Amino acid sequence: MEFPLTIKDFLDRAVNVYPERVAVVDEADQPAPSMGSLTYRDVDRLARSQAVALDDMGVPVGGRVAVLSQNSARLLISFFGVSSWGRVLVPVNFRLARPEVDYILQQSGAEVLLVDPELVHLVDPDLPVRTIVFGDTDDLLWNRTGEPRHWPGDESAPATINYTSGTTSKPKGVVLTHRNLWLNATTFGWHVGLNDDDVYLHTLPMFHANGWGMPYATSAMGVEQVVLRKVDGAEILRRVQRHGVTLLCAAPAVLTAVLEAARDWEGEVPGRARLRAVVAGAPPPTRTIERIRDELGWEFIQIYGLTETSPLLTVNRMRAEWRDEPRERQARLLGRQGAPALGVRLATDPSGEVLAQANQCMAGYWEMDQQTADAQVGGWFHTGDGGVLEDGYLTIVDRKKDVIVSGGENVSSIEVEDVLLSHPSVREAAVIGIPDEKWGELVTALLVTDEHVDESELMQHCRERLAGYKCPKRIEFRKNLERTATGKLQKFKLRQPYWRDRTVQVN
Template sequence: MYYPLTVRDFLDRAERVFPDRIAVVDEPDQPATPLGSPTYRDVGTLARAQAARLDRLGVPVGGRVAVISQNSARLFTSFFGVSGWGRVLVPVNFRLTTPEIDYIVRHSGAEVVYADPSCAGVLDGLDVPHKFVLGDDDALYLHGVEPRPWDAPDEAATATINYTSGTTARPKGVQLTHRNLWLNATVFALHAGVGDRDVYLHTLPMFHANGWGMPYGVTGLGGRHIMLRQVDGTEILRRVEEHGVTLMCAAPAVVNAVLDAVPHWDGEIPGRDRVRVICAGAPPPTRTIQRILDDLGWEFMQIYGLTETSPVVTVNRMRAEWDGLDSTERARRLSRAGVPALGVRVDVDVDGEVLTASNHNLDGYWEQPEETAKAQAGGWFHTGDGGYVDDEGYVVISDRKKDVIISGGENVSSIEVEDALMSHPAIREVAVIGTPDEKWGELVTALVVTDGSAVTAEELIAHCRTRLAGYKCPKRVDFAESLPRTATGKLRKFKLREPYWAGHDRQVH
């Protein structure tokens, strides 16, 4: 018997098994009226009411619905209220500028756009049939009306389109199917040991690869979601204490914010021997991992993946064979990307690029067949990351072959930043690279050749801010007389990176 896997399965189970259990504790400090602490029965009611409203608006199965929002209960509900009835969710990074958001909305063909009140101003410039502000619930939900059933649920149907910066100046829309998301969430939950007693703190923005699958996995297993709108180290510690948090996912910069708050925390660090923190985005320094183990007393786990892989590719978690090791050695072993997750295959080609094949891999790039074919050549997804497999079978990411910088957990396209800088009249040549930084992992660094005018680094950064989201703009600008190129005129970025990464055993941070 064949039964299609869809993301609604996770909510259906939670409603059936845990109807009266609190599902979500909404962010209390937000411009919209918080939803409070709805139960799983309440979340199911809201999801159906959202689907019914989309029916009334005439959005068909396969229609795209974009959401621009920080973490909130309404965004969480949309993961089910949109995709659960066959439509396609397009989660948009709220940090982007209006032109960047406009491109994503137009490229995806979204018919409906929801925006957090703090982003409501962007709606005015969007040419879409239906625009709503999250919090105007009478417009979002149609209560008392059952939504039209999804007559032919299809696990191969696109459930979400997630836009990611990559090797092109424009972001690419990653099409993830219900099957991709279902299997990723299930495998991730299995490796992370998620259960019905877990309390999950959303330190990870949910637009990032759909919260890595935790909105689905934690829901299906009856855990509690704690919404966090803005990352702050002290506030994270406070919510760990207040809500009994057991699990969170975070980029290295978020973990560093928590560690920075430790000296200022009054009393015992909450969550010792209880919290599991799962890190990804870039491999954190071994010293950071050791401090998580020693200073916080939290379990550290690392995964490696990309939006295109839903994202879980490899997993590195403490194992029984390491129990007798001191924290320094455990941290060293945990600093590797990990071993392939269940059902995932990993290889490294002759050029040192990490390849992966799994049921989590994207269906394709939205309306970009050539990019899709390139990324999936030979039946493997080409990650664009350089690495190797060590003697114990662990994948180590050592370099980034594609023009992507990961800063504070956000992907930044070097090409996109270079385009913004080249639009300044004083710039003649430019190369943008990632350089090591303890706080952000990698720093967006621009090396520029000017026309000889007295333009300053501050002026160039300000120029970029008129075109790019703040996190994409260079944090450092170095001036040069020329940039090294190959005989065919291609920039030799590895040469430019060398002096910045001297003394590091890998060129990712």
């Protein structure tokens, strides 16, 4: 016998097994009235009410419902209230500019937009989309009675369309099916040891690859989910302490903020020896991994994936075989992106690009047939990342387009950044190639540092740890570096001033 795998399964299990458990602790400080603490019975009731409201609005099965919101209980409920009855949720990055939001709403064909009151200014009122403002006009979503219109379920149907960060071009809508999301959530939960004793903190923006699938996986296990609206290192520590948080997902930049806040924390850092921090979004420096494990006492787990892969492709977690290794060696082993997750096949092509086959790989890009075909040539998803597979583990060397070719030698910007970030005065680093008549591309470091460090000290630090051709030939100090909402360096923006007048973006 076979039955369709749909994301409704996760909430159904929660309400059947853990109906009176606290499901969500909503953000208290937000412009819409907080929903407070909700049980899984409450979440199920609200999701059904939302589905009935969409029925009454005439949104058909397959219709797109966009949501533009910071992390909130309303957003979390919408993962179920929209997709569980056959409609397609379009979570929108709340850090985008208005033209980018307009583009996504139009390109996705969204019929309804749910928006946080703090973000209404990002929405063009002339767009042909019905807009419902959370906490203002959203009563009609949460007070409906009766049962939603029956949907028999189709695991191949789109459940969400998640738009890529757009670091190199206009965002593309990644179509993720119920099957994609179901298998990603269950595999992810299994690899990180998710259980019904956990308490999960939503530090990760839920719009990003559907919170990596955690809203689904945690719900199925009756996990208490604590909503964090805006990232703040000290506030993360306070919530870990207040709620007994045992699991969170975050980009390295978020954990760096926690590390900074921990310096001023009085008493033992909360979560020590019991909190698992799952990290992705950018390869973390070795020193950051060491600090997370030693200063916070948190378990460090690294994953790798993309929006197009739901996102899980690899997992790197401490192994028994590594326990006798020195701590620095352990951190370097954990610094690899990881071994393929269950059901994932990885390979590299002759250029070094990482290729993937997995049940959680996307159905395609929304209304972009050529881009879909280009990304899936030969039955493999082409990640665009350059990597090396060794001893069963993947190490990302660089984005293929980020490899710096200087004097005929390939330089991995990630390797140089890792060395620079091992200096105690360097807080952020981005290494790029800029045009140079002699070398083709000049290895250039853009740094955020403490005030007392100078260029000569940093140059010497690199010379002691890197081959000469890899060392930065130029260092510029910045107050901040451009990043996406998920913590990735926006290197295309950092490069623009140097390459602006050139038609070819390599030299």
